[in-house]
Amino acid sequence: MIMWILIGLAALALVVAIGIYNRLVRLRQLVREGFSGITVQLRRRADLIPNLVETVKGYATHERETFDAITAQRAAATSAGNVAATAQADAAMTGLLGRLMAVAEAYPELKANTNFLELQGELSSIEGELQSARRYYNATARDLNTRIQSFPDMFFAGPMGFRDEPYYEDADPAIQTAPKIDFARPA
Numbered sequence: 001m002i003m004w005i006l007i008g009l010a011a012l013a014l015v016v017a018i019g020i021y022n023r024l025v026r027l028r029q030l031v032r033e034g035f036s037g038i039t040v041q042l043r044r045r046a047d048l049i050p051n052l053v054e055t056v057k058g059y060a061t062h063e064r065e066t067f068d069a070i071t072a073q074r075a076a077a078t079s080a081g082n083v084a085a086t087a088q089a090d091a092a093m094t095g096l097l098g099r100l101m102a103v104a105e106a107y108p109e110l111k112a113n114t115n116f117l118e119l120q121g122e123l124s125s126i127e128g129e130l131q132s133a134r135r136y137y138n139a140t141a142r143d144l145n146t147r148i149q150s151f152p153d154m155f156f157a158g159p160m161g162f163r164d165e166p167y168y169e170d171a172d173p174a175i176q177t178a179p180k181i182d183f184a185r186p187a
Helices: 001-058 063-080 083-105 113-151 153-157
Strands: none
Touching: 001 063, 001 083, 001 113, 001 153, 063 083, 083 113, 113 153
16 A cells, blocks of 8 residues: 555656656747847848948948948857847947947938838837847746746756756946936026
8 A cells, every 4th residue: 555655656756747847848948939039130130230331331431430340240249159148249239230320310311311211110120029039038038947946846957957047138237227317407
């Protein structure tokens, strides 16, 4: 009788362990899918950038430094291998794109160019999708990390090779503080 109880408990423990393992595998795959979504959007943005740069270049020939920096950063943005490196390259590219748009603002005839406007609209769309992909990745990383740290999964996760996944974070300190707004009237 005790033998059957022990066998039953062992079978129950095995079923629980299999369930936990399968749930963790599913969550890890969702994290990988989320990161893949980010890299797809970064690739789309990187593929759009040369067209945008060439369009602006036609109007702003003396902005060579900005164009060269964007070209160099484009390669870094598409070759980053992990979450932290990808986030760092993404932040750098976002800053450079801001500089490129600032250059474009100085040329009214460029801002009226249909090709430029279409590229700018496409870039805006990609940025929105990239933001969604980042949120999705962070949500899946949160779900996996929560399971790995929760009872009873925590007893199985480590030995089964599951580790916390890093969040996709922007290291720019400027976004950590609210902008200062001053409604004082000029003298």
